[in-house]
Amino acid sequence: MPFVLPLLGLAVFAQGTSEFMLSGLLPDIARDLHISVPAAGSLTSAFAVGMVIGAPLLAMLSMRWSRRRALLAFLVAFLLVHVLGAVTTHYGVLLATRFVAALANAGFLAVALATATAMVPPDAKGRATSVLLGGTTMACVAGVPAGALLGELWGWRSAFWAVALLSLPALLAILWSVPADRAPRFSDAGPGTRGELRALRRPRLVVLLLLGALVNGATFCAFTYLAPLVTEVTGIGAGWVPAVLALFGLGSFVGVGLGGRLADTRPVPLLVAGGAALLLGWTVLALTAGNPVAALVLVFVQGALSFAVGSTLVSQVLYAATGAPTLGGGFATAALNVGAAIGPWCGGAALTAGLGFRAPLWVSALLTALALVLAGVARGARRRTVRRGVPSAQDAPA
Template identity: 60%
Template sequence: MPVPLYLLALAVFAMGTSEFMLAGLLPDIAADLGVTAATAGVLTSAFAVGMVVGAPLVAALARRWPSRSTLLCFVLVFSAAHAVGAATSSFPVLCATRVVAALANAGFLAVALRTATTLVPAGRTGRALAVLLSGTTVATIAGVPGGSVLGAVLGWRATFWAVAAICLPAGVGILTGIPAHRGRQSLAGGPPLRAELGQLTGPRLLLAMLLGALVNAATFASFTYLAPVVTGTAGLGELWISVALVLFGAGSFVGVTVAGRLSDRHPGLIVAAGGPLLLVGWPGLAVLADRPVALLTLVFVQGALSFALGSTLITRVLYQAAGAPTMAGSYATAALNVGAAAGPLVAGATFGAAGERGPLWASGLLVAAALLLALPAREVLATDRGSVAPGRGEGR
C-alpha cells in the first residue's frame, strides 16, 4: 500500500479518536456540565448528524478542489473545533462544536475515500479502505483508551485539547505526503453532479447503504454506552473502561484487517459467517454483562465482528456507487453516520425499560433487521467482477 494512504490514516486516527472518545468521557461531561448521561449521549448523535449532512454537501462543493489543500483545510477546522469545545462551559456550545467538527470530518473522509481509490489498482478498494479505516481502529485501541485515561486523570477537557494537538502533525503529513495534483477532479473529465446524484436512485446502492447503516447503528448503540455497563452492571472500576475500549479496538482492528483481504472477492462469505455470530453476540453480551471475564471477552469478539461486517458493507457501497467517482465516498460516509446517529438515540431510549443493558439488546435488534434485509437481496453482496473502483474509469 502506498505511503500517502497511511498519512491519510493518521488523520483518520485523530478524527476517530474524537468520534469514539465520548464513550469513556460521557459520565464526566454530564457531571461537569450538569446534564444527564442520556442527554450527554446526544453529543455522539450530534457529531453523526453533522457527518450525515456534511458528507454529500461538502463532497459536492469540493468536487473542483485539489485534494491536498482540501484535506488540510478540513484537518485544521477539525482541530479548531476541539479547541473551542475544550474551553467552553456550555453544553449547547459543546454540541455546536461537535457539529462543526463533524462537518470537517465528513468532508475529510469523503475526499480521503475518493483519494484512496486513486492510489491503488482497480479491484483493491477493500484493501485501501482497510488501511484507511485502520486509523479508526487504532484510535479505538490507543487513542480512545488513552483519552479515557487522560480524562480520568486531568478531566475530559484535556482529552479535547489532545485531539486538537494531534491534528497538527496529521496536517503536516498531508501537506508533505499527498501530491498536489492527486485526487483533483474535473467536471469535464467525469460525470456531472446530477448524474452522480442520480446513482442514489439505484436500489442496490440504497440497500447497501441501509445495511451498512444498520450494522453501524448496532455498533454505536452499545459502544456509546459501554462505560455505564463496565462500571455499573459489571461493577468494575473506572479505569476498566479503558481496558474494555482497548479490547473493543483490538477486535475492530482484527475485523477490519481480515475483511480488507476478503471483502473485494468474498463479501457474501463475510456477511454469511459474521452476521449470525454478531446477531447472537449482542444479546449474549447483555445476558453476561455482570460477569467481567465474559464481558471483556465478548467486547473483543463483538468489536471484530462489527467492524468486519461494517467495513465489508461500506466497501459494497463504494462498488455500487462506481458511477459516482467524486461522490461515492460521501455516500459511504453518510451510510456509516446515519447508523452512528441513530444507534445512540435508539440505545438511549432503552434505558428506562432495560437499564444499562438496554443498548446491548438494541444492538441485537438492529443486526437482526440488517440480516432480514440482506437475506433476500444477496445479489447486492455478490462480487462485481466487471466494476471498477470509484475514482477510476475503464482504461485508466
C-alpha cells in the same frame, strides 16, 4: 500501499478520538464552563448531527476542488476549531466548534476514502478502506483512554490540544504526497453532482448503505451501554470499564484488519458468515452477560465481527459506486453515522422502558436480524430479476 495512507489514517485517528473522547471529559467540561452535565452532553449530539449532515453535503461542495485542496481545507478547519475549543470559555462557542469539527471530519473522511481508493490498484479498495477505518478503531483502543487520562492530568483542554497536534503530520503528508492536479469533477470529465446522485440511486448501493446503517446501529447500540452492562449485570467493578471498552476497541482493530484482507477477494462469504455470527454473538452475549469470562470474550469477538462486517460494507459501497467516486464515500460515511445515532437512541429507549441493562444487546440482535432479512430480500429480488432478463452488475441488488 502508498505511504500517505497510514498518515491519512492518523488524521482519521485524531478525528475519531475527538468524536469519542467527550464521554470521559463531560463532567470536567461542565464544571469548568458552569453548565449542567446534560448541556455538556449536547456537545456529543452536535458532533453526531454534523457528521450526518456534513458527509454528503461537503462531499458535493468539494467537487470543484482537487482532492489535495479539499483534504487540506477540511483538515485545517478541523485543527483550527480544536484550537478555538481549547481556549474558549463560552459554552456556545464550544458547541459551535463541535458542529464545525464534525462537518470537517465528515468532509475529510469522504474525500479521504475517494483519495485512498484512487491511489491503489482497482482490486485493493478493501485494504485501502481498512487503513483509514483502522484509525477509527485505534481511537477506541488508545485515543479515548488517552484523552480521558490527559483530561484527568491537565484538564479537558489538553485533550483538544492533543487532537490538534495529532493532525499536523497528516497535514504535511497531504502537502507532500497527494497529487495537486485536479481530480475528475463535474467541471471536467467526471460524472458531475447530478450524475453521481443518479448513480447512488442504484438498488445495490441503496441496499449496501442501508446495511451499513443497520450494522453500525447494532454496533454502537451495544458499545454505548457496555459500561452499565458490565457493572450492573456482569458484576465487574467500575474501575474495569475503560479496559472493557478498550477490549472492544482492540477487537474492532483486529476486525478491520481481517476485513481489509478479505474484502477484496471474498466479500460475500465474509458478509454472510460475519452477519450470521454477529446475530448469534449479540444473542449469546445477552444471555450470558452475567458470566464475566463469557462477557469479556464476547465483547472482543463482537468488536471484531462488527468492524469486519462494517468495513467490508464500506469497501463494497466504494466498489459499487464507480459512477459516484466522490459522493460514494460521503454517503457511506453518512450511513454509518445515521446508524451510530439511531442505535444508541433505540438502546436508550429500551432502557427507559425498564427492560434492563441487557436490553441494548437484544436491540443490537434485532438490528442485525433486520440487516440479514434486508440482504436476503435483496438477494431474492436480484434472482427474480435475473429470471426475467440479465441486469447490469451496477443495477443488481447485492
